[in-house]
Amino acid sequence: MNVSAYIDLCKRLHLAWCEISCYWLKLELLGEGHALRADLDMGKSGQPRASGKRPSSPTLEDVARMSRVSTATVSRCLNNPSQVSEATREQVLKAVNALGYAPNFGARALAAKRTNTFGAIIPTMDNAIFARGLQAFQEELGRHGVTTLVASSSYSPELEEEQIRALVARGADALLLIGHDRTEKSYAFLEQHQIPYVVAWTFNKDQARPSIGFDNRKAMASLTEHVLRQGHRRIALVSAPKSGNDRARERCDGVHDAMMANGLEPADLVVIETPYSISNGAKAFERLMEQTNRPTAVLCGNDVLAAGALTMANKLGVDVPGEVSITGFDDIEIAEIVSPALTTVHVPHRNMGAGAAKLLVGMRNGASGATRIELQADIKLRASLGPV
Amino acid sequence: MNVSAYIDLCKRLHLAWCEISCYWLKLELLGEGHALRADLDMGKSGQPRASGKRPSSPTLEDVARMSRVSTATVSRCLNNPSQVSEATREQVLKAVNALGYAPNFGARALAAKRTNTFGAIIPTMDNAIFARGLQAFQEELGRHGVTTLVASSSYSPELEEEQIRALVARGADALLLIGHDRTEKSYAFLEQHQIPYVVAWTFNKDQARPSIGFDNRKAMASLTEHVLRQGHRRIALVSAPKSGNDRARERCDGVHDAMMANGLEPADLVVIETPYSISNGAKAFERLMEQTNRPTAVLCGNDVLAAGALTMANKLGVDVPGEVSITGFDDIEIAEIVSPALTTVHVPHRNMGAGAAKLLVGMRNGASGATRIELQADIKLRASLGPV
DNA sequence: TTGTAGGCGTTATCAA
DNA sequence: TTGATAACGCCTACAA
Numbered sequence: 051m052n053v054s055a056y057i058d059l060c061k062r063l064h065l066a067w068c069e070i071s072c073y074w075l076k077l078e079l080l081g082e083g084h085a086l087r088a089d090l091d092m093g094k095s096g097q098p099r100a101s102g103k104r105p106s107s108p109t110l111e112d113v114a115r116m117s118r119v120s121t122a123t124v125s126r127c128l129n130n131p132s133q134v135s136e137a138t139r140e141q142v143l144k145a146v147n148a149l150g151y152a153p154n155f156g157a158r159a160l161a162a163k164r165t166n167t168f169g170a171i172i173p174t175m176d177n178a179i180f181a182r183g184l185q186a187f188q189e190e191l192g193r194h195g196v197t198t199l200v201a202s203s204s205y206s207p208e209l210e211e212e213q214i215r216a217l218v219a220r221g222a223d224a225l226l227l228i229g230h231d232r233t234e235k236s237y238a239f240l241e242q243h244q245i246p247y248v249v250a251w252t253f254n255k256d257q258a259r260p261s262i263g264f265d266n267r268k269a270m271a272s273l274t275e276h277v278l279r280q281g282h283r284r285i286a287l288v289s290a291p292k293s294g295n296d297r298a299r300e301r302c303d304g305v306h307d308a309m310m311a312n313g314l315e316p317a318d319l320v321v322i323e324t325p326y327s328i329s330n331g332a333k334a335f336e337r338l339m340e341q342t343n344r345p346t347a348v349l350c351g352n353d354v355l356a357a358g359a360l361t362m363a364n365k366l367g368v369d370v371p372g373e374v375s376i377t378g379f380d381d382i383e384i385a386e387i388v389s390p391a392l393t394t395v396h397v398p399h400r401n402m403g404a405g406a407a408k409l410l411v412g413m414r415n416g417a418s419g420a421t422r423i424e425l426q427a428d429i430k431l432r433a434s435l436g437p438v
Numbered sequence: 439m440n441v442s443a444y445i446d447l448c449k450r451l452h453l454a455w456c457e458i459s460c461y462w463l464k465l466e467l468l469g470e471g472h473a474l475r476a477d478l479d480m481g482k483s484g485q486p487r488a489s490g491k492r493p494s495s496p497t498l499e500d501v502a503r504m505s506r507v508s509t510a511t512v513s514r515c516l517n518n519p520s521q522v523s524e525a526t527r528e529q530v531l532k533a534v535n536a537l538g539y540a541p542n543f544g545a546r547a548l549a550a551k552r553t554n555t556f557g558a559i560i561p562t563m564d565n566a567i568f569a570r571g572l573q574a575f576q577e578e579l580g581r582h583g584v585t586t587l588v589a590s591s592s593y594s595p596e597l598e599e600e601q602i603r604a605l606v607a608r609g610a611d612a613l614l615l616i617g618h619d620r621t622e623k624s625y626a627f628l629e630q631h632q633i634p635y636v637v638a639w640t641f642n643k644d645q646a647r648p649s650i651g652f653d654n655r656k657a658m659a660s661l662t663e664h665v666l667r668q669g670h671r672r673i674a675l676v677s678a679p680k681s682g683n684d685r686a687r688e689r690c691d692g693v694h695d696a697m698m699a700n701g702l703e704p705a706d707l708v709v710i711e712t713p714y715s716i717s718n719g720a721k722a723f724e725r726l727m728e729q730t731n732r733p734t735a736v737l738c739g740n741d742v743l744a745a746g747a748l749t750m751a752n753k754l755g756v757d758v759p760g761e762v763s764i765t766g767f768d769d770i771e772i773a774e775i776v777s778p779a780l781t782t783v784h785v786p787h788r789n790m791g792a793g794a795a796k797l798l799v800g801m802r803n804g805a806s807g808a809t810r811i812e813l814q815a816d817i818k819l820r821a822s823l824g825p826v
Numbered sequence: 827t828t829g830t831a832g833g834c835g836t837t838a839t840c841a842a
Numbered sequence: 843t844t845g846a847t848a849a850c851g852c853c854t855a856c857a858a
Contacts (some may be wrong), residue, residue, distance in 0.1 A: 107606075107631050109835055120845045125837060135843060149632050155607040156544030156553075157835035160850045165544075175569060185564065197604065216585065218495075220543040235538075242538050243495050325505060328771050361775045383716050387749045389777055497851055508829045513853060523827060545851035779828045 095273055108149040113403050117145040128153065159221040167197045168227040168410055169217035177326060177354045178382045187226060187401030194411050207294045211236045224410040226250055230257050231296045246413035250406045253298050253424040260420065262405045264427040266297045269395045270304025273377060273429050277347050278312050279438035282375065286320040286345035288334040298331045298351055301379065305349060320345060331358020339366060346374060346438045353378035353385045353394055360388050360434065370438030381430055391435030398425045463755045490717035496537040506535040516541065547609040556798055557605035558614040561593045563743045565714060566770045574791030575614060582799050595682045599624045606631055612798040614638055618645050619684045634801035638794045640685050641812040648808065652815040654685045657693025657783045661765060661817050665735050666700050670763065674708040674733035676722040676743050686739055689767065693737060708733060720744020727754060734762060734826045740756045741766035741773045741782055748776050759824030769818055778821030786813045
């Protein structure tokens with residue numbers, strides 16, 4: 051007889067299913083045969099569950115009753131096994147297994163005020179920009195027995211604010227956030243609830259918050275230097291929308307920096323803002339090619355846009371890098387498989403993710419939150435960039 | 439004076455911070471000036487919080503006290519606003535805002551036995567295979583006020599079993615699962631806890647479970663037909679590991695089907711099993727090219743493997759499709775941006791995701807779980823497949 | 827329309 | 843080493 055059969059039987063008898071099944075399973079475990087005894091132990095929860103909507107999961111109490119110990123002992127078995135005698139522990143674990151018991155997370159969080167769950171809010175899951183970093187983040191947290199909850203904000207500060215509330219309400223002990231741009235309310239909320247957080251994917255010496263990342267502006271300036279060194283003078287930038295995205299702004303500033311340093315007029319830079327996606331990158335490139343004074347180099351805010359641009363170039367028969375050079379940013383896998391391969395900025399995805407995890411774990415354990423870590427991003431020169 | 443200053447003050451006074459700040463903010467709200475009054479309403483929870491580790495978040499009770507109503511009324515305000523008078527509601531919402539109150543999810547779940555959270559366990563987040571489908575799933579659920587929790591199992595049934603337990607413990611009301619392959623215990627657990635679930639990304643008429651997907655075997659057979667029709671006879675398959683992955687097995691069977699239908703010997707099919715990744719695809723292709731009797735067509739279990747194969751072909755100077763044809767499966771974005779573009783199977787990602795969401799919502803609301811939906815997957819012929 | 831009170835499943839603090 | 847028992851924050855009959 052299997053568990054679902056128990057449940058059925060119990061329903062028919064109008065009994066709490068766990069009452070019966072516990073008892074019955076106990077008989078089996080003890081090798082006392084399979085007869086359903088009449089003298090069921092009808093304790094205080096022996097009555098049919100009040101709401102009785104669906105047979106609810108077994109609880110600590112069920113396990114306790116089945117193993118003839120108190121709920122406290124069962125709880126200890128699961129959380130501090132060392133405090134329980136060998137024999138009892140064995141009993142209890144047997145019951146746990148037999149019942150398929152899984153602790154109720156909500157109740158646990160309520161009582162323990164700690165969930166061992168951290169949250170991560172990334173702007174998008176659509177493309178792979180954050181995938182590798184997030185993966186590293188999760189892995190590192192896993193090593194510390196911490197679960198990761200992920201949400202995405204679609205690059206909207208308002209939506210992110212909601213997500214923050216949602217994750218905190220769900221008991222997130224700490225949060226990973228991307229970039230510094232968010233609503234005042236978001237920061238106030240975090241402060242008020244005393245939730246440790248770290249800002250990743252960017253390092254900005256002017257921001258005092260705990261953070262780990264690289265200097266987007268410097269990196270983009272450095273890439274632009276390479277481009278200018280190839281003789282390009284008419285350059286364009288396809289950027290993500292800059293509102294609510296400090297990384298995008300900084301990258302744009304980086305281009306300006308390099309232009310000024312080389313005696314070019316930043317105002318001459320053609321900038322197209324469009325959300326990160328392959329098709330948007332393609333469209334933007336197409337528009338640029340329709341101009342009378344075509345740029346000879348198109349810098350893209352990330353690899354996804356660049357891949358789109360490259361595809362469009364192929365479609366239009368524009369030779370890359372012969373006629374136009376194209377660069378990306380991020381160095382995700384796609385950068386190497388398009389042809390020609392993308393010149394791009396290699397971002398330390400995994401280090402940022404893992405580093406952020408370590409920072410947060412430290413903060414949760416009481417470390418001061420003043421840490422700011424700058425990582426390096428370096429240029430990957432590949433075939434998509436050539437001389438003018 | 440801001441919130442954190444309140445907190446500081448309260449700490450110094452050894453008071454529950456919320457007590458003070460509630461009162462103070464209330465004064466502000468009422469326009470009664472900023473003086474801290476001495477006659478603070480020190481009700482039953484007026485004493486400093488026992489543990490006092492960190493100033494905990496405001497609770498329903500705090501809001502209730504601040505707006506001078508009962509907790510029940512506040513709760514109703516948030517959940518069934520219609521049952522509360524306009525005036526009271528306004529009062530309460532003001533307090534909620536002032537306090538930055540966010541309901542404690544655990545407590546809510548505990549009391550309401552319903553979380554409005556569904557879980558999704560996908561094999562991997564590493565590549566984009568499931569991204570679009572998942573996105574649609576989330577969007578559809580969002581429309582029903584349901585939050586999505588995502589976990590990934592790394593294609594391991596054992597890990598998936600853990601994830602299932604974790605999500606259920608976290609209060610997932612229903613689950614989205616990929617494929618039919620999982621441990622007996624997983625199914626038993628779902629049954630025991632009466633968690634509605636739907637199996638997606640595959641449709642198999644022999645499986646009675648609620649499911650939505652397409653026939654992987656038929657789709658792959660159809661693709662193979664196209665390949666054979668181009669005159670290919672020496673073909674190879676680069677597949678994901680088949681253990682624990684029914685989709686991979688079915689795709690392989692599909693190739694066999696088409697071969698038999700065309701008088702070829704399935705045993706002659708060279709199969710390389712390797713986890714989905716670009717680099718693995720590249721390695722597999724390299725191995726195939728080292729054979730004495732090179733295949734003229736390399737079918738790949740998905741687009742990621744195919745993209746890797748294609749990259750390696752370019753690197754090796756193997757002309758595609760001149761010397762070797764390559765095909766993928768899934769039709770994710772990458773398929774169109776590689777060159778030559780991939781011939782592949784277009785999978786109804788978004789329909790599967792949205793459909794699964796609708797099914798689950800229905801099941802949670804009491805619909806019978808017997809539904810099985812078959813969607814169509816169709817072949818996208820692109821440049822990577824040519825005549826032999 | 828509002829308030830009172832019991833209970834949800836755990837953990838943690840005391841005693842025993 | 844164990845067992846009572848009081849929180850934990852919220853929802854929801856049931857009463858008023």
